[in-house]
Amino acid sequence: MKDKQAFPVMVQGTHSDAGKSILVTALCRIFSEDGYLTAPFKSQNMALNSYITTDGKEIGRAQGVQAEAAGIATTTDMNPVLIKPNRDNDAQIVVHGKPVSNMKASDYRTDYYETAKEVIANAYNRLAGNYDRIVIEGAGSPAEVNLNDRELVNMSIAKLADAPVILVGDIDKGGVFASLVGTLQLLPKADRGRVIGVVINKFRGDKTLLEPGLKWFEEYTGKPVLGVIPFIQDLHIDAEDSLSLSEYTRIQNSDKPIDIAVIEYPKVSNFTDIDPFQLERDCHLRFVKEAAELKQPDAIILPGSKNTIEDLIYLKDRGIDQAIKTAQEQGAYVFGICGGYQMIGNKVSDPYQVETSLEEVQGLELLPIETTLARHKKTVRSSGSIEWNGSTIPVTGYEIHMGTTIAKEAIEDFIEMGGQADGTRKGNVMGTYFHGIFHNDVFRTAFLNLLRLEKGLDPLKTTTLFRAHQEQEFDRLATHVREALDMHKLYDRMTMFNTVGGV
Structure with a gap:
């Protein structure tokens, strides 16, 4: 009662x-x-x-x-x-x-x-x-x-x-x-x-x-x-589940100069990480399910996944992995979040068969990192700072993952967390376990200004305040x-x- x-x-x-x-x-x-x-x-x-x-x-x-x-x-x-x-x-x-x-x-x-x-x-x-x-x-x-x-x-x-x-x-x-x-x-x-x-x-x-x-x-x-x-x-307003994916476009829009492609795999999760880009007047956000759809965007985002290994295999089976690599080699920025971050490394190991019966699968090899899936899930709200073009940008986010990722060679950390680090960065490839990273207005503006400068566009000084907009x-x-x-x-x-x- x-x-x-x-x-x-x-x-x-x-x-x-x-x-x-x-x-x-x-x-x-x-x-x-x-x-x-x-x-x-x-x-x-x-x-x-x-x-x-x-x-x-x-x-x-x-x-x-x-x-x-x-x-x-x-x-x-x-x-x-x-x-x-x-x-x-x-x-x-x-x-x-x-x-x-x-x-x-x-x-x-x-x-x-x-x-x-x-x-x-x-x-x-x-x-x-x-x-x-x-x-x-x-x-x-x-x-x-x-x-x-x-x-x-x-x-x-x-x-x-x-x-x-x-x-x-x-x-x-x-x-x-x-x-x-x-x-x-x-x-x-x-x-x-x-x-x-x-x-x-x-x-x-x-x-x-x-x-x-x-x-x-x-x-x-x-x-x-x-x-x-x-x-x-x-x-x-943030969506609940994958049924809402139908509301996102899959068509390129030449009216907006910044083209951001989000990779859509079957077990995509927390895809609302990318929603703040929809508030930016010069950004076009689209979801991609086939290699031919990717083309040459300014940035490629690999969002979270509930089953990293199966979704990674999905990318390989459809040739999307090669399309991502080709776009990256031609200058597209690649950004992985959580499961997407794990995918862009050298390999993902699953010794306890958390996700599949496979012991390991090769990643996209865009970052020199390796991930080992674990039995226990980490769920926490996190905060830190990013060194970006001579500035220190504070960021907050949250983590939901069952695995640890380590660098296999000296590489730049992405987020400093008071003596600890999260994520890595190398050239035009970067990744983090921080969900909600683009909800940080100052960092999102800095990231987009990087893309704008690459295209010969003027950087924007004004910042869209996502929380106030919500x-x-x-x-x-x-x-x-x-x-x-x-x-x-x-x-x-x-x-x-x-x-x-x-x-």
């Missing part, structure tokens, strides 16, 4: 990528603006984009961002179970920020279900005792009838928290009324009774043309439409959603449900 101190509300969707995470982020900001101490909660998250809490633990990135929107510090109670796929039908299970085991999906549902259920209940109850509002995020769809007997993220959590549910449908994908009605019809009567209303998301066009459908829906289902949220252009984006999102939703009706139905047990 939940502690009745908190008033929860849960956001579920008709399918994955319906907009649950963004709506939860918006509600966290709105409730906080309205004077409520608010926390996000997602019982079980499956994602490769992660976030490090203030005490150095790993949770899903969406919950970290939602906590930032609410103006609170993150804890693992906000996402007690994180599932990180590392190969087909196999995933690393992270509980309260630390990995406990690799499991197959069937084993998790049978052997770990009761343990996870208890972990989740305890985490929620701690939040419920400390916050006024809790905004809970579901996953996928609550109408997955083949999984609902032992699910731990949709209606079972609504029951645990005794929370009302908002159901979200994405009209941009088409068939929104069918998906909303179908989802409601497939829910058991008691679960359907928890749904206090629906939200139609990502609407484009003339709302008056939608009005007859909204009226029909309310009459047919008896559920109110709480709002129709227009599609919001160019929203820069706060502006939270405010923009909250205003956008507040104007689209009937907030009085939402508050009334939340209050009615939480005080009398139904609507």
